[in-house]
Amino acid sequence: MKRLFNNNLSKILIIFTILYLLKYVLPQSFMLEVIILSIYTMGCSFLIGRVGFVSFGQPAYLAIGAYGTAFYLYYFGTNPFVAILVGILLGLIINIITGAFFIRLNSSYYTLCNQAFCVVNFFIFQKALVKYTHGDNGLWFLSRIDPTPVIDLSRTEGVFIFAFLVAVGVWLLFNYLMNHSVFGATCLCVKCNEEKLRFLGYNVFNIKWLAFIIANTITSLAGALYSLYFGFVSAGITAPSKAIEPVAISMLGGAGTLFGPLVGSFIFIGLKDIASQVISYWELLVGLMLIIVMLAGEKGIVGSLEGFLSKLINKHGNNEGLQATNIEGEVGSE
Amino acid sequence: MNAHLIISAFVLGLSMSGVYFLLTVGLSLCYGLMRIISLDQFLYYSVGAYMTYTIVAVTGNFWLGLLAGILTTILIALFVEKIVYKRIYEKSVMFSMILSFGVNLMGVGLIKYIWGLEPKPVKAPIGGNLNIFGTEVPGYRIFVILLAALVYLAVCYFLNKTILGTAIRAGIDDAEKVEALGINIYKLFTLTFLLATSLSALAGAIHTPMVMVVPDMGMNIIAFAFMVVIIGGLGSIKGTLISSLLVGQVVSFGSLIWAPLADMAPFMIMIIILLIKPTGLYGSKYMKR
Amino acid sequence: MPKNNTILEVTNLNAAYGQSKVIFDINLNVKLNERVAIVGRNGAGKTTMLKCIAGLLKASSGSVIYDGMEIMGKAPFEVAKMGLKYIDQDKEVFLDLTVRENLQLSSYATGDYNWDRVFEHFPKLKILLDRKGAYLSGGERQMLMIGRAILGDPKVLLIDEPTEGLAPSIVNDLVTTFHDLSKDSAIIIVGQNLSFVSRVAQRIYAVKEGRMIAEIRDKEEIKEATYSRYL
Numbered sequence: 001m002k003r004l005f006n007n008n009l010s011k012i013l014i015i016f017t018i019l020y021l022l023k024y025v026l027p028q029s030f031m032l033e034v035i036i037l038s039i040y041t042m043g044c045s046f047l048i049g050r051v052g053f054v055s056f057g058q059p060a061y062l063a064i065g066a067y068g069t070a071f072y073l074y075y076f077g078t079n080p081f082v083a084i085l086v087g088i089l090l091g092l093i094i095n096i097i098t099g100a101f102f103i104r105l106n107s108s109y110y111t112l113c114n115q116a117f118c119v120v121n122f123f124i125f126q127k128a129l130v131k132y133t134h135g136d137n138g139l140w141f142l143s144r145i146d147p148t149p150v151i152d153l154s155r156t157e158g159v160f161i162f163a164f165l166v167a168v169g170v171w172l173l174f175n176y177l178m179n180h181s182v183f184g185a186t187c188l189c190v191k192c193n194e195e196k197l198r199f200l201g202y203n204v205f206n207i208k209w210l211a212f213i214i215a216n217t218i219t220s221l222a223g224a225l226y227s228l229y230f231g232f233v234s235a236g237i238t239a240p241s242k243a244i245e246p247v248a249i250s251m252l253g254g255a256g257t258l259f260g261p262l263v264g265s266f267i268f269i270g271l272k273d274i275a276s277q278v279i280s281y282w283e284l285l286v287g288l289m290l291i292i293v294m295l296a297g298e299k300g301i302v303g304s305l306e307g308f309l310s311k312l313i314n315k316h317g318n319n320e321g322l323q324a325t326n327i328e329g330e331v332g333s334e
Numbered sequence: 335m336n337a338h339l340i341i342s343a344f345v346l347g348l349s350m351s352g353v354y355f356l357l358t359v360g361l362s363l364c365y366g367l368m369r370i371i372s373l374d375q376f377l378y379y380s381v382g383a384y385m386t387y388t389i390v391a392v393t394g395n396f397w398l399g400l401l402a403g404i405l406t407t408i409l410i411a412l413f414v415e416k417i418v419y420k421r422i423y424e425k426s427v428m429f430s431m432i433l434s435f436g437v438n439l440m441g442v443g444l445i446k447y448i449w450g451l452e453p454k455p456v457k458a459p460i461g462g463n464l465n466i467f468g469t470e471v472p473g474y475r476i477f478v479i480l481l482a483a484l485v486y487l488a489v490c491y492f493l494n495k496t497i498l499g500t501a502i503r504a505g506i507d508d509a510e511k512v513e514a515l516g517i518n519i520y521k522l523f524t525l526t527f528l529l530a531t532s533l534s535a536l537a538g539a540i541h542t543p544m545v546m547v548v549p550d551m552g553m554n555i556i557a558f559a560f561m562v563v564i565i566g567g568l569g570s571i572k573g574t575l576i577s578s579l580l581v582g583q584v585v586s587f588g589s590l591i592w593a594p595l596a597d598m599a600p601f602m603i604m605i606i607i608l609l610i611k612p613t614g615l616y617g618s619k620y621m622k623r
Numbered sequence: 624m625p626k627n628n629t630i631l632e633v634t635n636l637n638a639a640y641g642q643s644k645v646i647f648d649i650n651l652n653v654k655l656n657e658r659v660a661i662v663g664r665n666g667a668g669k670t671t672m673l674k675c676i677a678g679l680l681k682a683s684s685g686s687v688i689y690d691g692m693e694i695m696g697k698a699p700f701e702v703a704k705m706g707l708k709y710i711d712q713d714k715e716v717f718l719d720l721t722v723r724e725n726l727q728l729s730s731y732a733t734g735d736y737n738w739d740r741v742f743e744h745f746p747k748l749k750i751l752l753d754r755k756g757a758y759l760s761g762g763e764r765q766m767l768m769i770g771r772a773i774l775g776d777p778k779v780l781l782i783d784e785p786t787e788g789l790a791p792s793i794v795n796d797l798v799t800t801f802h803d804l805s806k807d808s809a810i811i812i813v814g815q816n817l818s819f820v821s822r823v824a825q826r827i828y829a830v831k832e833g834r835m836i837a838e839i840r841d842k843e844e845i846k847e848a849t850y851s852r853y854l
Contacts, residue, residue, distance in 0.1 A: 054428050056435065101605055104612050108371055108427045108568065112560040113608070119557030120601040128594035241442070241553050244435050251432060284443025290436030294429065295421060497731045500724045504717040510679060511711060515771065516703035516732035 008175050008258060015259060016168050023160070030273065032160045032229060034265045035167050037249070040222035041261035042170055043215035044246035049256015050178060051211045052107060052191030057114025058246040060121040061216040063238035065091040065223025067125065067133065070233040074139045075132075078146040080153035084224045091220020092213070099212040103205060119240045126235035135235055142231025159229050166225065170218055175258055177214070187211050219246075241283065248290045254300025263302050341469040343586045349475035349544070351582030352482030356537035357555065358562045358574050359489060360530025366506040366569035367526050368423060370430035374414060375534040376552035376559070377441035378407040382538030384445060387454045387547045396459035400539040404532045410441075411531035415524055423523065438552065446549045458543035478540050485533065486575055493571070502526060506569065558585070561600045564614050565607050573616025628654045630809050631676070631707070631779050636685035638668075638675050645671050646833040649685070653809045655778065658801060660820045661813045663830035664854055669813040670712065672830070673781045677709035678702040690778060704733065708772040712783035712813075714764045716756035723752045725771050733775025741770040744800055762793035769800070779809045786816045798822045817848045829853035 023031050040062060047053040068090030072083040098117065102110055125133050133139065145154040151165075152158035178184045186207050189197040198204050227233045245268075253264025275285050293300065299307075357379055364372045382403035389399030414437055422429045458474040465471075493499035505512045505522055513519045538551075545551065562581050566573030581600045589596035607615065629652050636649040646668040653659050663669050674680040676687050678699040687695045694702050703709070716725055726748075730736045742749045745766040751759065759767065765785065772780060785801075786794045794816070801810055801823050814820050820827065827839040827850055839850045 048428075052428075054431060056431075101608070105608065106612070108365075108431065109564055109608075109612070109614075111428075111431055112371070112564055113604070116557045116560045116564070116601055116604065120598055123594060123597035128598065240556060241439075241550060244432075244439060247432060248436070281443040281446045283439045284447065287436045287438070287440025287443060291418065291433060291440065294433045294436065295418070298429070497727060500720060501728055501731070503719050504724075504728055507717045507719055508715065510699075511715070511717070512728070513699045514677065514679065514703055514709050514711070515729050516700050516708075516775065517728065518698070518700045 008179055009172075011259075012168070012171050012175060015262065016164070016171070019262070020164060028156065028160055030269065032156070032163060034262075034269050035160075035163050036222055036225045036229065037269060038261040038265040039163075039167055039170050039225065040219055041246045041249045041253070041265055042174060043217075043219040043222075045250035045253065045255050045257070045261045045264075046174060046178070047211065047215045048247065048250050049254075049260075050184065050191065051187045051208065051215075053208075053212070054107065054111045054247060055114040056111055056243045056247065057116070057118035058216075058219055059238040059240075059242050060114070060118040061091060061095065061219040062223040062226070063121055063125060063233075064094050065220025066227040066233045066237055067223075068220070069224040069227040070139045070141060071132070073141040073144050073227075078144050080145050080148060080228055083145075084221070084228065087224030087227065088217060088221050091223070092217050095213045095216045095220070099209050099216070103208045103212055115240070115243055118238055118243050122235060122238045122240060125238060133233075133235060138232055138234025138236075140232050145228070145231065153228060156229070159225070163225050163229070166221065170221075171258070178256075178258060183207070183210070244290070245286065248286055248293075251293050251298065251300055252289065254303030254306070255298070257300070257302040257306060260300055260302040264300070267301070337467070338469045339590065341466060342471055343590050344583070345466070345471045345475050345479075347583040347586030348579075349478040349582075350585055351578045352478045353537050353541045353544075353555075354558060354562045354578040354581060355482050355575055356485060356533050356540070358559050358566075358578060359485075359571060360533045361559065361563055362566070362569055362571060362574045363502075363526055364530050365427075365563075367502055367509070368419075368523050369427060370419065370423070371427055371434065371568075372419075372527070372530065373431060373434040373556075374437040374441065375530060376556050377438045378411060378531045378534040379538035379541075379555065380445055380549070380552040381407050381410065381441070382535030383456075383542045383547045383551060384449055384454075384538075385535075386539040386542050387456050388449075390456055391454075396456075399456075400536070403539040404535045407531050407535035408528055411528055412524075415527050419523075419527065420520075423520075442549055442552065449549070451549060453546035453548045455546060456542035474543055478544075481540060485536070486571075489571065498522070498525065557597075558600065561604045565600075565604050567614030567617030570614075570616035573614060577615060628656075630655045630690055631811075632688040633676060634686050634688075636672065636675060636682055636687065638671055638680060638682045644683075644833070646675070649830075649835055651828055651835065653779065653811060655809055656805050656807075658805045658810045658812070658823055658825050660824035660827045661811065661830055662815065662817070662820055662827060662850065662854065664815075667830045668833040669830055670783055673709060673783055673811070673813055677707060677781055679709060700732070704775075706775065706777040706808075707779045707781070708777040709781045710768050710772050710783060710785070712787060714761055714768065714788060716759065716764050716767050718757040719755065721753050721755050722748055722759070722767055725756065725767055726774065729771035729774040735775040738774070741773060744773070744803060745770050761788050762790060765789060765793070765797070769804075773804065773808075777808055779811065780804065782810065782812045784814055785812055786814060786819045794819055817851055821845055821848045 019031070019035070044055060044058050047055060065087040068087035069083040072086040073080070077083070102113055105113060126135050147154045151162050153162060186197060186202055190204060190208055194204055226237070249264035249268050250260065252267060253260030253262065271285065272282065276282065279285065297304070357375065361372060361375055364370055385403035385406045386396065386399035389402045390396055418433055418437060419430070422433060458472070460474045460477050462473045463470040464473050464476055493503055501512060501517055501522055505519060509519050558581060562574065562578045565580065566577030580603070584599045584603060585596045588599035611617065631653040633649060633651045636646060637644065638646045649672055661669050661672065671680060675682040678694065678697055682695065685695065686693060689705065689707050694705065694707070726738060726741065747763065748766055748770055751763060756764070769782070785797055798819065804810060812820070812823060824845060827845060828835055829837040829839065829850060831853065837850070837853045839845060844850055
């Protein structure tokens with residue numbers, strides 16, 4: 001039992017098995033949304049918790065992936081796999097370029113610039129490219145998606161399985177990045193003390209750039225999945241008022257923790273579904289949630305639970321998770 | 335493009351600069367003194383606008399509305415400062431950004447709840463046109479420009495000639511030493527925050543005749559405000575003034591050339607300036623913290 | 624009046640940065656008009672100690688009694704207003720402010736607008752009134768920092784590394800100044816410049832690794848700086 005919980009790989013396995021089984025209890029559309037949203041949040045959470053970059057512009061990267069996929073399916077081809085690839089590639093290219101600009105800024109400028117980037121993206125998709133994007137009316141291409149062998153992406157069932165597998169892959173990747181690679185460790189150093197890392201002889205620019213590219217390309221991937229799932233993309237996807245959502249979910253789940261985005265997304269969408277029947281102004285709840293989470297301490301649900309659980313389960317095992325959250329706690333209160 | 339078009343675009347640009355300046359000078363001051371980025375200023379901007387609309391609808395007096403807007407936001411800001419900011423002054427900038435965005439979002443939700451979603455128009459209190467070099471320019475725009483200039487002078491006077499302003503300038507330099515002298519720095523924080531808030535509310539109120547009052551108006555202006563602060567450099571009043579003048583003209587002339595350019599051109603300028611100077615034109619050296 | 628003129632009494636002061644403890648059970652007391660020095664190596668916890676006394680850092684336990692009143696847990700500005708002033712070691716006055724504005728701020732905080740006493744100790748400041756802090760020399764900055772601190776008649780001055788980075792001639796002047804200042808208030812200096820400490824202090828506390836290891840009262844020992852063996 002102890003060993004099982006010490007190993008992050010088995011944790012991933014267990015949690016995703018539970019997630020898959022939940023499909024039979026909860027509506028599939030709900031689970032699908034949770035999975036895609038958590039992939040979306042993963043990049044943001046990694047940047048906040050492990051690199052120290054808070055971005056209010058994540059929808060921009062989401063939209064780029066979504067529109068890449070949508071353009072391909074609407075104008076060029078019908079193969080959904082190729083479409084996803086196009087979305088990721090477009091995201092990758094744009095992230096490499098924008099990353100080189102944004103990474104040079106300090107953290108508060110980074111946040112504000114990203115928000116500005118998000119708004120500009122919104123205007124580009126809504127007004128400047130209205131000929132191609134149809135602005136707020138959006139592109140509809142659900143009927144153009146070809147049935148594919150093995151996993152049929154033209155049906156929601158297929159999209160669910162595909163998104164599920166992608167999510168497992170993303171989690172394995174981030175588990176490796178965060179806990180088992182030098183790169184992850186250097187990222188954490190960027191957050192704590194960039195100057196010292198530079199003295200050690202690392203190229204901080206490259207580390208930040210790579211972190212930015214990885215995190216935001218994953219975000220673009222989530223955008224591609226969204227676009228495939230809905231079969232529809234409009235400029236609303238990058239609306240500035242949605243910019244805070246991934247940050248809010250990251251903070252709710254616990255920024256920089258492996259499972260924070262999953263837990264956060266689950267609660268967030270659950271709340272949204274329940275609350276939308278009671279209260280029509282969603283912003284009110286997100287704002288309130290954000291204030292409570294931030295004032296209660298920045299660790300989030302998983303961050304708080306992790307320390308508690310690892311104390312409970314292994315009294316004298318390795319407490320990796322605990323250490324990680326401790327470091328963040330100190331930095332936050334600096 | 336003829337001369338009339340250029341003059342009216344120039345005046346429009348100046349009046350937008352005025353609104354941007356009023357909105358961002360508080361943001362900049364708050365960052366300088368307290369090292370917080372107070373994104374809830376955009377909420378106070380919307381509240382200022384909505385209160386003006388409400389009072390104008392009831393009494394028909396614009397100036398009364400303006401005053402009510404400022405007073406209401408000061409009350410809200412006092413509350414927010416007590417509940418939220420008092421707890422995070424010691425913490426990193428990231429905290430204040432996320433938290434204040436939360437406050438902002440909650441406020442937008444409340445505005446939608448109270449005033450509904452439909453756009454509300456407000457009539458300009460100063461009608462008539464002014465003739466500048468043969469071009470008819472709405473008098474209200476000139477009024478906005480003059481008001482912003484007056485506020486700039488007043489803020490400069492306050493910071494340079496009064497003892498509290500001196501304390502604020504000293505605090506921008508080193509807050510701990512101000513406290514070691516025996517001055518209650520938290521009172522200064524509250525004062526600065528309220529000053530920023532009332533300027534934001536003023537910006538919202540005087541902006542009402544130029545735009546429609548909608549719940550997302552704070553969100554709509556947010557990108558421009560950010561661009562202004564970033565181009566000018568956080569924490570610098572002079573930088574804020576210059577960059578708001580710049581952005582105002584870019585938006586105005588941009589929309590003259592091609593409508594979508596109004597939104598994109600400032601962003602491109604921001605990117606170019608950041609490439610040359612990553613802290614903005616007048617960014618302070620204290621940016622590291 | 625507190626017993627035998629003690630103006631400042633610190634008992635069992637402990638402080639920590641996060642998890643790591645920096646100072647342990649510090650006890651010290653200072654009488655009115657006394658000049659006390661705290662010596663110790665870099666990182667011994669001297670500055671932490673002063674900042675804790677002045678309220679600028681939060682001590683984890685202990686008590687600080689100033690003028691018969693407990694001041695632990697009070698905000699730094701309240702402590703300063705009561706007449707216990709801390710003078711930082713970094714010699715940074717407000718760069719954007721003139722000397723006049725620096726003094727005005729201190730007057731505003733303490734309600735004491737009588738600058739004659741400042742000019743009595745530091746006549747040079749009178750000439751520099753309209754110069755900005757950024758253009759002052761190190762010695763002038765130190766004068767200004769002490770000058771603005773003595774407004775409001777403080778009873779205790781905590782002065783951190785007063786001689787660091789100053790020219791020898793200015794250091795000589797400071798010795799006289801400190802003797803003069805102690806006619807009105809108690810002075811605690813923290814320093815590593817032993818010859819300066821020997822000429823100023825009447826009593827010396829030696830600090831090592833966060834603990835008070837010796838108190839030197841012997842005049843001869845202070846004069847000969849033999850207390851350096853404690854460092």
